[in-house]
Amino acid sequence: MTAAIAEKGTAAPLAPDGPATPPVRRRRRERAFDEVPRWQIYLPLGLYLLFTLVPFYWMLLFALRPAGSTSLVPWPMTFDxxxxxxxxxxxxxxxxxxxxxxxxxxxxxxxxxxxxxxxxxxxxxxxxxxxxxxxxxxxxxxxxxxxxxxxxxxxxxxxxxxxxxxxxxxxxxxxxxxxxxxxxxxxxxxxxxxxxxxxxxxxxxxxxxxxxxxxxxxxxxxxxxxxxxxxxxxxxxxxxxxxxxxxxxxxxxxxxxxxxxxxxxxxxxxxxxxxxxxxxxxxxxxxxxxxxxxxxxxxxx
Missing domain, CATH: 1.10.3720.10 (MetI-like)
Known part of the structure; x- marks a missing residue:
C-alpha cells in the first residue's frame, strides 16, 4: 500500500543541498555576501584602487606642478x-x-x-x-x-x-x-x-x-x-x-x-x-x- 502511494504520489522535494533554481542561487549568494564583514571586501578593493590610481596621480602631479618643484600637491598649478x-x-x-x-x-x-x-x-x-x-x-x-x-x-x-x-x-x-x-x-x-x-x-x-x-x-x-x-x-x-x-x-x-x-x-x-x-x-x-x-x-x- 505504501509503495503504491509512493509511486502515484508527487515527487519528493529536493534536499537542501540539491540543485537550485537561479533565483534561489542568487538569494543564497546575497545572504553569503551579507554575512561577510564589510572590511574584508572594501579593504582589498581600496588597496587595489590605491595601487591603480597612484601612478596616474603621480603623472598628473608632474604635469601640473612647476618645473623644479618637489611638492606632493600640484599647487601652484601650471599648464606650461x-x-x-x-x-x-x-x-x-x-x-x-x-x-x-x-x-x-x-x-x-x-x-x-x-x-x-x-x-x-x-x-x-x-x-x-x-x-x-x-x-x-x-x-x-x-x-x-x-x-x-x-x-x-x-x-x-x-x-x-x-x-x-x-x-x-x-x-x-x-x-x-x-x-x-x-x-x-x-x-x-x-x-x-x-x-x-x-x-x-x-x-x-x-x-x-x-x-x-x-x-x-x-x-x-x-x-x-x-x-x-x-x-x-x-x-x-x-x-x-x-x-x-x-x-x-x-x-x-x-x-x-x-x-x-x-x-x-x-x-x-x-x-x-x-x-x-x-x-x-x-x-x-x-x-x-x-x-x-x-x-x-x-x-x-
Missing amino acids: HFDKVWNARSFSVFFQNSALVGVCTLICTTLVALAGGYALARFDFRLKQTFMLALLCSQFIPGALMLVPLFQIFKNLQMINSLGSVVIAETVFQLPLSVILISGFIRNVPYSLEEAAWVDGCSRFQAFRIVVLPMLRPGLIAVASFAFVNSWNHFLFALMFLMEQDKQTIPVGLSTLIGADSVDFGALAAGGVISAVPVVIVFAFIQKWLITGFSAGAVKG
Missing part, C-alpha cells in the same frame, strides 16, 4: 608643460595622426571582422576548425617578428612613411581575435530569427541588417573600442613605418621627449596625460556596452 608639448613639441600633429589611425583601424577591423565572423558562425565549410585554430595560434606571434617582411611589402607598395601602412598593419594584427569574438556574438543570435525574416521576403543581407546587426551592438562596441585603443597605444609599427615627424603618432612622440642625457619629466607627464585622456573618455562613455558585450559571449543563447 601642456603648452610646451602641444605647440613646441608638435603634439597637436601627433594627436591628429593617432586619431586618424585609430578611427580608420576601428572601421576596417570592425567591418572585416563582422563579415568574417558571420561566415564562421553561419556557414559550414571544409577545414573550418583548422581555420579557427590558425586564427587562435596567430595571436601568439609577436608583431616584432613580422616587421622585416611588412617593411619590405610596404616598401614595394611605396607606402613607407604613410599612415595607411600603420592602419593596414594594425588591422591585420587585430583581426584574428576580433573575428573570433564577433563569431561568438553572432552564434548567440537565434538562427530562427533570420529564417523568419527570409520567410517574410528579406534577402540574407537584409535579414542580417534588420535582425542580426541590432542585436550585435554591444559586441561591436567592445571589438571596435579595443581596436581603437590598441592602435592608439601601439608604438612599434608607427616607429618603423613612419619616418617624418609630421606623420608620427603620440607613442612615438612621447619617445622623443626622452633625451640621451636628460628627461623632461614635466613635458613627458603632460604628454602622457594627453595620450590617456581620449582612452579614458572612450571607456567612460561605452563601459555599459563594453561589459554587456563581453558578458554576451559567455552565455549561450
